[in-house]
Amino acid sequence: MLSRVTYQIELFLLSLSFFTRIPVPASVPYSTERMNQSGRYFSLVGLLLGLICYGVYSLCALVLPEHLSILLMMVCSLLLTGAFHEDGLTDMADGIGGGMTTERRLAIMKDSRIGTYGASALMMALLVKYSVLSSLAMQTSMLQLLLIGYGLSRAVAASLIYDMPYVSDAQTSKSKPLASRQTTRELGVLLFFGIIPCIGLDLSTLLMIGCVCCLLRFALKRWLLRRIGGFTGDCLGGVQQIIELTIYLILAATMIPQITYL
Secondary structure: OHHHHHHHHHHHHHHHHHHOOOOOOOOOOOOHHHHHHHHHHHHHHHHHHHHHHHHHHHHHHOOOOHHHHHHHHHHHHHHHHOOHHHHHHHHHHHHHHHOOOHHHHHHHHHOOOOOHHHHHHHHHHHHHHHHHHHHHOOOOOHHHHHHHHHHHHHHHHHOHHHHOOEOOOOOOOOOHHHOOOOOHHHHHHHHHHHHHHHOOOOHHHHHHHHHHHHHHHHHHHHHHHHHHOOEOHHHHHHHHHHHHHHHHHHHHHHOOOOOOOO
């Protein structure tokens, strides 16, 4: 029993080391199989990041205005992940927006340079995130907001591995260790940790988030299949960013007071 728990902890630490810049013990065993299995804890890593970002926000809010606290929290988030997912969004936008063929789109995604599509997508994503979080900060629990956004978005994005083919070059892609398909059990663990922070939301908001995330996942899956025939590591990062922003927008929409017409 203890060995099983230890094994799961090691998988979580591998996931943490892959998706963030947070240091883990050098003694954690590594193998391609272990790295692939560690994807089940992607959403749990998101919850940890949400907790850390909330801590930064809370400390900053003690001495700084709300908008500056949120800005510094976002900077911390980028530092914690090395802008891993934002880079994926940028590359996905450049590749799919600028390429005319599947081969060309995949080639552009591997290019380290940022094009117009990528720069526009990155700037708008950061601007929307800052604006929505600033709007929601005074209306709801920032802790639950971040846990839902960070955890659920990663669960939805990583779930694409379960039922989509991997199309990039495994020797150069950032998602090489996660390219194998997930088992049903791994998908269950991933979704479990992604859904946990949603507990406590009112039923209508919960249903709206669930339905929109499912529909958006379906739409993005079909779109990626048509455009490149599957997913790449950049696509997973791009989907995570899109889902996270969508969650914040839904929460903002459900908290707008109803308008009374005279």
